Amino acid sequence: MTGRGRVASGQPTIADVARHAGVAVSTVSYALSGKRAISEVTRIRVLASIRMLGYHPNAGARALASRRANVIALVLPLRSGIQVPVVMQFATAVVTAARRHDHDVLLLTSDEGPEGLRRIAAGALVDGVLVMDVELHDVRVPLLRELGRPSVLIGLPADSCGLTCVDLDFHRAGQVCVEHLAGLGHRRVALLGAPAAVYDRGTGFAHRTRAGVAEAAARHGVDAVTLPCEENAADVRRRVDELFARHPDVSGLVVQNEAAVGPVQAALAALGRRVPQDVSMVAVCPDQFAEHASPRLTSVPVPAEEIGRQAVTLLMRKLADEPAPEVTLLEPRLTVRDSTATAPDGPAEVTFTEDGGPGAAH
Amino acid sequence: MTGRGRVASGQPTIADVARHAGVAVSTVSYALSGKRAISEVTRIRVLASIRMLGYHPNAGARALASRRANVIALVLPLRSGIQVPVVMQFATAVVTAARRHDHDVLLLTSDEGPEGLRRIAAGALVDGVLVMDVELHDVRVPLLRELGRPSVLIGLPADSCGLTCVDLDFHRAGQVCVEHLAGLGHRRVALLGAPAAVYDRGTGFAHRTRAGVAEAAARHGVDAVTLPCEENAADVRRRVDELFARHPDVSGLVVQNEAAVGPVQAALAALGRRVPQDVSMVAVCPDQFAEHASPRLTSVPVPAEEIGRQAVTLLMRKLADEPAPEVTLLEPRLTVRDSTATAPDGPAEVTFTEDGGPGAAH
DNA sequence: GGACGCTGGCGAAGCGCTTCGACAAACCGT
């Protein structure tokens, strides 16, 4: 009769622990959760028994009794045009952060659609939901509102009312890139953005970056042309050729597409335009990537790690019924490296440049 | 008193459904699971009630009562040198396949280590485990054996006894690449492999590919030099320069590293070696990538999609207590494209090549 | 025509945990 739990599943149960430690089941539970005071001696004894028996609480039972699964769902995009490495960074950051809050992560792919979300949430498999790759008019947004489970979006929909969103401030990122180029005297810049499909489906970050670029350009009296850009070498090549055919005086490039950077460099080389002497280039890409390129790229990284961590923290706050801000936008950080220099027909106001190309106007 | 379940969680419970349909709770359960015969009329009525109330079974309760969580764990690598896009492909394939078997996927990262696995498995959060990126002497292998939960490895450890493993037959893949090159008359080939760290930690696929290359080379009287290769442009450049400095007569290249392909092409171009006229190149990379490169690459893809699907199928089989083969190796498939041609000093036995460069021996 | 097997359905006993109320025992201030 004793040790009954072991018979069925092979795992010791909380009852086994209680028996072994000579206390009540509830005492074990409280010793573990700390929700009521338990004397030092008892707690030690309980913990010792737990270790001896190799006890691990049964997740299902715990979820059922406490109405908390200690699992959050992470909805990842699978679509074309996403930046796989960045998504991966998010995912790992989220998993790591969640573990620090004693939660696990259930992986969902967006292609299961809203029905998947509903199933997961209604079935109480997860306590909360993290959604990546949010579009401006995302179908999942109204669903999340109605679902009644805490959620955090990574990305920024058009209407964030009543939601919690975290993202890099891509608008600002676009501005920062242009400001940097403008400061170096570039008067004509281009944004090589995300693939056309990404704009078409209204993905927030692409639109916001473009808007930021346009706005800053207008403010600084810079001409800006923006064009989408696929991720394969051939299309990049075509785009770049076309760009310089139409606007030969473009001297500053913002590339928002890690996968396109290599091909862009190749295309520029083929056109005989040197970086940074003839063309300055700012990339939106991970620092590590920027460091390893040659020349090292002036870049604005997407702080996936931090966004993921923030998202989890906010979700935990909501799970604890604490208030959370609707929108959290992280300030972009531009690191100057070797791919940008003063414009060929340099600006009057720039006095010196350390690594400036021969085009510096002095 | 009635509708009690709705008070606490807002979700209807099975009791609500039973009441609404005018049947017993167990009848609803059986109607849903099909584990006992239920008359057509009753089942229809139950399903109608379910739909009306928007009922979703509570996952925790179900897991507790049935001892089945309907969740599998996926352990993803996070380490350096992994091919992020490929990992992502695996992950999505696994999620999709798992859903088809009515299971969800819990995401674990290897950096939680064995303790994470133990926690998950012992706590019955998951029914089974899928482990990626297995090393030849992986610490997790003994753990998996002792864990007492079904598991499937993606990869192949040195000792697969008592386990279930799925992978591409990388040994064969190495052979196939060399055989293709040898058939085109190349007498001296090189393998640009994974980063050194990957070999150092004994990752199966890297070692097996290398062995396959060496073996096939010996068998066909071809000289083969193999060298590791980091993923940044600078290192690739150095490796390639060095390679051709030491072995100027290398005319066939096997590149097992998607990220290195671009830089390798650049390096070859810089050395004035044309692909495929001077140097033939076979890549181990996704078909899509090979298609978009220029020239289009002769390649052996890693069929992540299929491996993931197989892995899930095998795991489901084990969950159902059916026997599963210890080792499943998928036959590699080489697709000839435009990056390989007959060797510059062409072989006598080759008669014609459609896209062969000027080096064809005729 | 009565013993027999099927089919379809019911009720209740858990699954392993959390949580709540109850309650001794120790600790106060006065």
Place this chain on the structure above:
DNA sequence: ACGGTTTGTCGAAGCGCTTCGCCAGCGTCC
């Protein structure tokens, strides 16, 4: 010395589901 807290522990009632045993009604076969 005595009511009143506080502290530490126990027991029991679920959480929402699955599953097992049981039984009522049928047709079926000597």
